[in-house]
Amino acid sequence: xxxxxxxxxxxxxxxxxxxxxxxxxxxxxxxxxxxxxxxxxxxxxxxxxxxxxxxxxxxxxxxxxxxxxxxxxxxxxxxxxxxxxxxxxxxxxxxxxxxxxxxxxxxxxxxxxxxxxxxxxxxxxxxxxxxxxxxxxxxxxxxxxxxxxxxxxx
Amino acid sequence: xxxxxxxxxxxxxxxxxxxxxxxxxxxxxxxxxxxxxxxxxxxxxxxxxxxxxxxxxxxxxxxxxxxxxxxxxxxxxxxxxxxxxxxxxxxxxxxxxxxxxxxxxxxxxxxxxxxxxxxxxxxxxxxxxxxxxxxxxxxxxxxxxxxxxxxxxx
Numbered sequence: 001x002x003x004x005x006x007x008x009x010x011x012x013x014x015x016x017x018x019x020x021x022x023x024x025x026x027x028x029x030x031x032x033x034x035x036x037x038x039x040x041x042x043x044x045x046x047x048x049x050x051x052x053x054x055x056x057x058x059x060x061x062x063x064x065x066x067x068x069x070x071x072x073x074x075x076x077x078x079x080x081x082x083x084x085x086x087x088x089x090x091x092x093x094x095x096x097x098x099x100x101x102x103x104x105x106x107x108x109x110x111x112x113x114x115x116x117x118x119x120x121x122x123x124x125x126x127x128x129x130x131x132x133x134x135x136x137x138x139x140x141x142x143x144x145x146x147x148x149x150x151x152x153x154x
Numbered sequence: 155x156x157x158x159x160x161x162x163x164x165x166x167x168x169x170x171x172x173x174x175x176x177x178x179x180x181x182x183x184x185x186x187x188x189x190x191x192x193x194x195x196x197x198x199x200x201x202x203x204x205x206x207x208x209x210x211x212x213x214x215x216x217x218x219x220x221x222x223x224x225x226x227x228x229x230x231x232x233x234x235x236x237x238x239x240x241x242x243x244x245x246x247x248x249x250x251x252x253x254x255x256x257x258x259x260x261x262x263x264x265x266x267x268x269x270x271x272x273x274x275x276x277x278x279x280x281x282x283x284x285x286x287x288x289x290x291x292x293x294x295x296x297x298x299x300x301x302x303x304x305x306x307x308x
Contacts (some may be wrong), residue, residue: 015181022303023298024304025303025306026303026305029296029299029306034291034292034293034294034299035295035298035299036298037293037298037302052288052291052295054292056284056288063260079304083216084248114259121219130284130287132209133284133287133288134210134287134290134291136204136291137188137287137290137291137294138188138190138206140188140209140291140294140295140298141188141189141190141290141294142188143204143298144294144297144298144301145179145183145188145189147298147301148191149176149179149180151180152179152180
């Protein structure tokens with residue numbers, strides 16, 4: 001029997017990595033983290049999920065749908081410039097033993113997620129944290145305005 | 155002749171103050187400020203527009219559609235707890251001379267706005283600014299997730 005829920009229908013339109021990101025964002029919401037998907041911390045870089053915690057914690061989560069997807073990512077070590085902790089999010093079929101041990105691990109699907117291994121913390125300096133948080137705030141508000149009022153041209 | 159544009163149709167659904175807020179947000183976007191409408195800085199308070207500038211400036215804008223609307227607002231002086239500058243936004247028919255002189259003034263309609271009088275600046279202390287910016291960031295991202303994925307239940 002086909003699943004005709006809005007979620008099931010919408011999954012035909014998005015990529016496997018984006019589906020993982022949705023599950024990750026749902027779990028982050030449960031942890032009281034506010035998350036942005038496909039976030040661009042600086043020109044030429046895009047992280048799958050950037051999250052801001054209740055005490056100002058900044059986490060980056062990269063979603064990998066396959067070994068090849070992981071192997072193609074040579075940039076992830078740079079992500080610690082914008083976050084206190086870095087996680088991979090993968091599904092149950094992913095060969096998790098190929099992931100570096102000193103990173104966090106989240107098991108995810110399109111409906112939810114679970115932190116399997118907490119990422120080590122490398123706290124951002126204060127000024128850096130302020131700048132990253134401010135950019136996150138401005139980008140989130142501008143995206144929201146783009147939804148509410150498409151004529152604003154943001 | 156009736157205006158059948160999406161904007162004209164949508165204006166039947168929103169209040170006069172919200173219409174001013176939309177124009178204000180468009181102008182703020184031109185000034186490179188990212189704005190949130192109907193923002194709740196703390197329980198029991200709601201500001202019409204809260205905006206975050208490129209250098210971290212925090213502005214609050216209250217939209218008043220009539221003299222009565224202004225007279226009913228006894229809370230505005232408290233808004234400086236969350237902002238460096240405070241503005242009123244009113245339309246061309248509003249009796250602007252009843253507004254306090256030591257506040258900013260924005261002339262607005264549903265399509266745009268203009269700053270007529272810059273608000274004086276009372277800069278927030280650093281720790282306060284960080285806390286307000288963080289809350290703005292988290293609230294904006296959560297609202298956005300509510301649009302993208304209504305099932306997340308934020």
